[in-house]
Amino acid sequence: MASLDEPFTVGELTVPNRIVMAPMTRTASPGGVPGPDVAEYYARRAAHHVGLIITEGTYIGHPTAAAYDDVPDFHGERALAGWSHVVRRVHAAGGRIIPQLWHTGAARTATDPPAESPSGIGLDGARAGRAMTHQDIDDAVAAFAEGAATAERLGFDGVELHGAHGYLIDDFLWTRTNRRTDGYGGDPDSRARFAVEVVRAVRGAVSPGFPVFFRFSQWKLGDYGARTAESPDELGRLLTPLAEAGVDVFHASTRRYWLPEFDDSALNLAGWIRKLTGRSTVTVGSVGMDRQYGEGDFTQGFTGPSDVTGIDELVARLERDEFDLVAVGRSLLANPDWAALALRGELDRAVPYDPSVLRTLA
Numbered sequence: 001m002a003s004l005d006e007p008f009t010v011g012e013l014t015v016p017n018r019i020v021m022a023p024m025t026r027t028a029s030p031g032g033v034p035g036p037d038v039a040e041y042y043a044r045r046a047a048h049h050v051g052l053i054i055t056e057g058t059y060i061g062h063p064t065a066a067a068y069d070d071v072p073d074f075h076g077e078r079a080l081a082g083w084s085h086v087v088r089r090v091h092a093a094g095g096r097i098i099p100q101l102w103h104t105g106a107a108r109t110a111t112d113p114p115a116e117s118p119s120g121i122g123l124d125g126a127r128a129g130r131a132m133t134h135q136d137i138d139d140a141v142a143a144f145a146e147g148a149a150t151a152e153r154l155g156f157d158g159v160e161l162h163g164a165h166g167y168l169i170d171d172f173l174w175t176r177t178n179r180r181t182d183g184y185g186g187d188p189d190s191r192a193r194f195a196v197e198v199v200r201a202v203r204g205a206v207s208p209g210f211p212v213f214f215r216f217s218q219w220k221l222g223d224y225g226a227r228t229a230e231s232p233d234e235l236g237r238l239l240t241p242l243a244e245a246g247v248d249v250f251h252a253s254t255r256r257y258w259l260p261e262f263d264d265s266a267l268n269l270a271g272w273i274r275k276l277t278g279r280s281t282v283t284v285g286s287v288g289m290d291r292q293y294g295e296g297d298f299t300q301g302f303t304g305p306s307d308v309t310g311i312d313e314l315v316a317r318l319e320r321d322e323f324d325l326v327a328v329g330r331s332l333l334a335n336p337d338w339a340a341l342a343l344r345g346e347l348d349r350a351v352p353y354d355p356s357v358l359r360t361l362a
């Protein structure tokens, strides 16, 4: 029976407990360079027993990967020197860390150069940017592979591919943004083709034991009701080829971990993916929080305040092997010591989440 304080091994990575820091963009890396304050922010969570840190999304070296200022780059000498320092500090604090490799696809709003996406269609279904050529596809695949090779070279413990929330990889998986008729769009196998090529190239660029995580979501930026897979069958057809291409762990991005993903079963999205692909999974969404991500008073930031809740239901599901790891977002922003509190059974000491914590890298 799995429990929160039990180690988890994938490839050459052993995580000492099941608590993962969810990837969270902090826009605190001016010029794309993560500084010493970013390193200390992650090292603080590592020192307080977060088992595995997934970094904020970081841009691969591709001309249209970026969409927002002050997000760290994952290319270029200065940014990589910054990341190298982050890795050293997290390891020195006893932690493990993997970067989330990000290409924002249709979400990019800058026009020089314009956004690239499967069909030149934005997340709202309107024309935006331009449709990728086969050469563009090959270039983006190569940039992800280069990012993964760089992660291993810098000493990271694995890599996560951002395949969620409406960004490039997800734009191919989703019918609203993918209208291609050239073998990269249409049925689920064709919509999965770009992701499969990315995973295969990434797998080929790193050592066999270097874990590859893949983040997947139904919801998209600006559309929490969106669905990429309407049925377990469609979900399996999209993700099984990715497992076969080399994904070790799927990270199922949901906003409330206890919600059933499909009718006739209590399984959440991570549970379904585990069952369908046979791979390990990470669950996420309102762990220790009574309100979900994206809810509440937006004048205070893009996600509102939330009170603290317990984790009995989460632990029960972990013990039933519905998923293998548990990612924690806002609870860890408000409480750098949240993992230590959870492991000691002292979550009554955790403080609520307030968006003002985003103003600094505390």
Ligand SMILES: Cc1cc2nc3c(=O)[nH]c(=O)nc-3n(C[C@H](O)[C@H](O)[C@H](O)COP(=O)(O)O)c2cc1C
Pocket: 022, 023, 024, 025, 026, 056, 057, 100, 162, 164, 165, 215, 253, 254, 255, 284, 285, 286, 287, 289, 292, 293, 303, 327, 328, 329, 330, 331, 358
């Ligand atoms: C400030 C902030 C930034 C985020 N940035 C990212 C990101 O870069 N990549 C990503 O996949 N998810 C991102 N997310 C989503 C989180 O990883 C997580 O899925 C979400 O917050 C739900 O978890 P929680 O309820 O524990 O906060 C972000 C969330 C927050 C609050």
